[in-house]
Amino acid sequence: MKRLHEVIDVPCNLSEAFRFTSDFGRIEEWDPGVVASEKLTPGPVREGSQFKVVIKAGLGTSEMHYTILQYEPPHRVVLEGVGETVHALDDIRFSDINGRTQIDYMAELTLSGLAGKLEFLLDKALERVGKRAMTGLRRALTPLAQAPGESLRRDLLDRLVVPGALGFTRFGYEHRRKSWRPITERLEGRTAIVTGATSGLGRVVAGELAGLGAKVILIGRNQEKLNQAVEEICEDTGNGNLLIEQADLSVMAEVRDLAARLLDKEKELHILVNNAAVLPTERTMTPEGLETAFATDLLSPWLLTRLLIPRLKASAPARIINVSSGGMYLSGIDVDELQNSSGSYDGSRAYARAKRGLMVLTETWARELADSGVVVNAMHPGWADTPGVQDSLPAFHRVTRSVLRTPEQGADTIVWLAAATEAGQVSGKLWLDREPHLAAIFPGTGGSERQRQQLIDKLTRLAA
Numbered sequence: 001m002k003r004l005h006e007v008i009d010v011p012c013n014l015s016e017a018f019r020f021t022s023d024f025g026r027i028e029e030w031d032p033g034v035v036a037s038e039k040l041t042p043g044p045v046r047e048g049s050q051f052k053v054v055i056k057a058g059l060g061t062s063e064m065h066y067t068i069l070q071y072e073p074p075h076r077v078v079l080e081g082v083g084e085t086v087h088a089l090d091d092i093r094f095s096d097i098n099g100r101t102q103i104d105y106m107a108e109l110t111l112s113g114l115a116g117k118l119e120f121l122l123d124k125a126l127e128r129v130g131k132r133a134m135t136g137l138r139r140a141l142t143p144l145a146q147a148p149g150e151s152l153r154r155d156l157l158d159r160l161v162v163p164g165a166l167g168f169t170r171f172g173y174e175h176r177r178k179s180w181r182p183i184t185e186r187l188e189g190r191t192a193i194v195t196g197a198t199s200g201l202g203r204v205v206a207g208e209l210a211g212l213g214a215k216v217i218l219i220g221r222n223q224e225k226l227n228q229a230v231e232e233i234c235e236d237t238g239n240g241n242l243l244i245e246q247a248d249l250s251v252m253a254e255v256r257d258l259a260a261r262l263l264d265k266e267k268e269l270h271i272l273v274n275n276a277a278v279l280p281t282e283r284t285m286t287p288e289g290l291e292t293a294f295a296t297d298l299l300s301p302w303l304l305t306r307l308l309i310p311r312l313k314a315s316a317p318a319r320i321i322n323v324s325s326g327g328m329y330l331s332g333i334d335v336d337e338l339q340n341s342s343g344s345y346d347g348s349r350a351y352a353r354a355k356r357g358l359m360v361l362t363e364t365w366a367r368e369l370a371d372s373g374v375v376v377n378a379m380h381p382g383w384a385d386t387p388g389v390q391d392s393l394p395a396f397h398r399v400t401r402s403v404l405r406t407p408e409q410g411a412d413t414i415v416w417l418a419a420a421t422e423a424g425q426v427s428g429k430l431w432l433d434r435e436p437h438l439a440a441i442f443p444g445t446g447g448s449e450r451q452r453q454q455l456i457d458k459l460t461r462l463a464a
């Protein structure tokens, strides 16, 4: 039997260190000796939770099955791992040292078969593997001081359009994720609002934020879908701190009612994800006489955010995340055409206009809220396979299906913007895959200060 013992000290709190390390479904994010990992049992991580862990073994890989034998948050977790030729017992203890966490990691490995016979030769190699794993864990649990900054190379690729668009596919996500630090922050005590939480990216974001411990308020227009989402998220994460607010966000009277209910019920609001949007195939009007894409994708997040900003400020630090789209690159600001009334209707154009407007709001609010403790960012999810894309862009979906991202991949940057320490340091940017990107690539599309002000004035008038 081989005993490994390492002690590390990490600059994060006990609860974050414990929760992250105990979840062996995420061990691939920190242990370089692991190729893939997955949680096999539903519900929160707890005693009895099981994980599949694929480890590097010589030139190939080998599968291990881990079970949590003892789960004593936030101080100790004991896991048993069983593989074809390895048996492991990992006893991990956590202690608080002035706000930092000491992790005392002991592993007993018993090798059988040929590996057992060669154990004396593998001695040093096993020690190296153990030390590399601890280095990975320390890195994962060390928050970055700041988010990535601008990069000339990235700006150039954005401007070259085709390479930029290739980055929207799952290949862009898979390439960029290699350099990421895992999200280890916990959101207990934080309240998050997610609009459009019944489908696609919004549904994933609601689940992920609940998994990180936040109280999540799911906003949607369909009560049945909302109930189902809450039921599933509660079962998946064990987080029962989930609330539902039904509202048709294309109707400003409902947006106002919604904001009033939220302000009445929630003394603190920390995260607002403006995610709900539509891309209609034909021009339709809301009961209030507004064009639907404009009302849902731009006027509604404008109004909801304006009404909630005082509470977000009072609850600071807080974050606003506007889900934009690469489609906005094709559009400038046209205040006279906000409702897409002239010429034949083009849903993609209406959508792009609204998303450009949302980017302008992001930059405007970021300036307005500088030094208030509220940061405002926009993001582009890339191209993700969601019900929205399937229904609104069937031809695009047919052609690109094999390269589309999963909803989880598309939603990743929203969750990162909501939770990661470093993402709380920046404001007013457009993000794709946790990197800032140009907000405008074609001349004139960013808009002048005058056009921006006209847009804000018009939204204020229309929302009233």
Ligand SMILES: NC(=O)c1ccc[n+]([C@@H]2O[C@H](COP(=O)([O-])OP(=O)(O)OC[C@H]3O[C@@H](n4cnc5c(N)ncnc54)[C@H](OP(=O)(O)O)[C@@H]3O)[C@@H](O)[C@H]2O)c1
Pocket: 195, 196, 197, 198, 199, 200, 201, 202, 219, 220, 221, 222, 225, 247, 248, 249, 250, 251, 274, 275, 276, 277, 278, 296, 323, 324, 325, 326, 380, 381, 382, 383, 384, 385, 386, 387, 388, 389, 410
């Ligand atoms: N998927 C992509 O590739 C992609 C690319 C770029 C940007 N985006 C952006 O990502 C966000 C999410 O898109 P998605 O692909 O996940 O779309 P999706 O699957 O259609 O989800 C949209 C969500 O918004 C809700 N919603 C729509 N209209 C609403 C209204 N009037 N009132 C209340 N809720 C409403 C929908 O509710 P129902 O469930 O009732 O329909 C649904 O929950 C959008 O902002 C979209 O523009 C997506």
